[in-house]
Amino acid sequence: xxxxxxxxxxxxxxxxxxxxxxxxxxxxxxxxxxxxxxxxxxxxxxxxxxxxxxxxxxxxxxxxxxxxxxxxxxxxxxxxxxxxxxxxxxxxxxxxxxxxxxxxxxxxxxxxxxxxxxxxxxxxxxxxxxxxxxxxxxxxxxxxxxxxxxxxxxxxxxxxxxxxxxxxxxxxxxxxxxxxxxxxxxxxxxxxxxxxxxxxxxxxxxxxxxxxxxxxxxxxxxxxxxxxxxxxxxxxxxxxxxxxxxxxxxxxxxxxxxxxxxxxxxxxxxxxxxxxxxxxxxxxxxxxxxxxxxxxx
Ligand code: ADP
Numbered sequence: 001x002x003x004x005x006x007x008x009x010x011x012x013x014x015x016x017x018x019x020x021x022x023x024x025x026x027x028x029x030x031x032x033x034x035x036x037x038x039x040x041x042x043x044x045x046x047x048x049x050x051x052x053x054x055x056x057x058x059x060x061x062x063x064x065x066x067x068x069x070x071x072x073x074x075x076x077x078x079x080x081x082x083x084x085x086x087x088x089x090x091x092x093x094x095x096x097x098x099x100x101x102x103x104x105x106x107x108x109x110x111x112x113x114x115x116x117x118x119x120x121x122x123x124x125x126x127x128x129x130x131x132x133x134x135x136x137x138x139x140x141x142x143x144x145x146x147x148x149x150x151x152x153x154x155x156x157x158x159x160x161x162x163x164x165x166x167x168x169x170x171x172x173x174x175x176x177x178x179x180x181x182x183x184x185x186x187x188x189x190x191x192x193x194x195x196x197x198x199x200x201x202x203x204x205x206x207x208x209x210x211x212x213x214x215x216x217x218x219x220x221x222x223x224x225x226x227x228x229x230x231x232x233x234x235x236x237x238x239x240x241x242x243x244x245x246x247x248x249x250x251x252x253x254x255x256x257x258x259x260x261x262x263x264x265x266x267x268x269x270x271x272x273x274x275x276x277x278x279x280x281x282x283x284x285x286x287x288x289x290x291x292x293x294x295x296x297x
Contacts, residue, residue: 008055013089013098014027016087020086020087025046028045028047029045030042030044031043038056038137039054039055040056041053050101051098051100052100053097053098054097054099055095057095058091059095061089063135064096065088067097067134068085068088069085069132070222071084073130073222074199074217074222077119077120077123079119079120079123080116080119080120080215080217081210081214081217082216082217082218083099083101083218084099085098085100086099102210102216103210103211104209104210104211104216106208106209106211107213108209108213109209110241111243111244111247112247113240114247115247115251117230118247121196121197122196123196124194124195125224127145128146128147128149128195128224129143129144129195129223129224130143130223134221134223135221136201136269136272137201138276139161139276141160141200142160143223144156149192149193149226150186153185153264153268154182157268158182161268161271161272162182165271165285168275174282174285174286177290178289180293181292184296188264188292188295188296189264190255190256190261191261193226193227193228195224196227197222197224198222198225198227198230199217200220200229200230202217202230202234205237206219228255228258228265229265229268231248232265233265233269235266236269260295267285
């Protein structure tokens with residue numbers, strides 16, 4: 001089943017794990033864990049330890065370095081379980097990120113996830129952005145620090161994706177109305193968010209529950225931003241259930257304008273999906289822009 005993985009030269013990865021953990025490690029078994037949308041995933045084990053390894057082309061090492069730093073940043077909030085990032089490296093044409101392996105077979109506890117996410121969002125920075133640029137899916141995500149949330153959203157989130165869409169051939173009404181939206185963005189932000197630590201890509205595929213039932217979040221696109229952006233994304237592909245939102249809002253109610261900011265924040269992810277996957281996302285993005293422009297009147 002894991003023939004391809006068996007051909008990989010494990011020595012550089014073994015040496016990096018040994019340096020990071022202070023204990024020798026020799027791959028005795030490697031099995032493909034399929035993979036997410038972007039990377040290949042492999043479980044590597046010796047007699048006593050297992051690690052979850054993400055693999056991609058060597059040129060993508062900076063993507064894995066930023067992911068590892070993002071996992072560290074989330075863990076520093078001490079609020080919700082995050083896999084430990086063990087080491088990153090590149091060899092043999094592959095870049096890799098070695099993580100703690102966390103079997104996720106536990107029962108879902110949406111209430112606990114809501115409570116812990118609210119706690120994580122209490123960790124704040126002095127400005128919007130982060131110390132590293134990273135990726136959302138495989139798309140670059142710029143994180144230059146900015147004082148104003150509206151400006152950050154305009155330049156480094158929506159404007160960035162719209163420009164990418166133009167380069168991908170999505171011009172016309174999407175661009176002209178997109179520009180209108182960017183010009184009047186401030187009218188849609190009815191509150192003054194503080195820069196909260198965000199997972200950044202928190203859809204249902206990036207949360208699980210460990211064997212003890214504790215929530216685990218992974219595959220982040222970390223930055224400091226409006227906490228409602230994380231919450232909006234949880235609703236984009238199906239929602240996390242009533243108990244999750246009740247627990248989250250018990251810990252700190254949302255602003256009244258959340259219904260509008262939800263569309264605004266999720267437009268970023270739909271534009272990213274358009275840029276990654278094309279097709280039907282163009283119509284969805286256009287519909288969201290229309291609704292937002294109608295709010296401005
Ligand atoms: P991608 O970046 O390719 O989307 P993910 O990080 O989302 O990959 O991981 C793909 C899948 O692997 C996840 O849906 C999850 O089930 C599982 N997974 C991710 N990280 C771990 C981990 N540290 N331990 C165990 N399973 C994991």
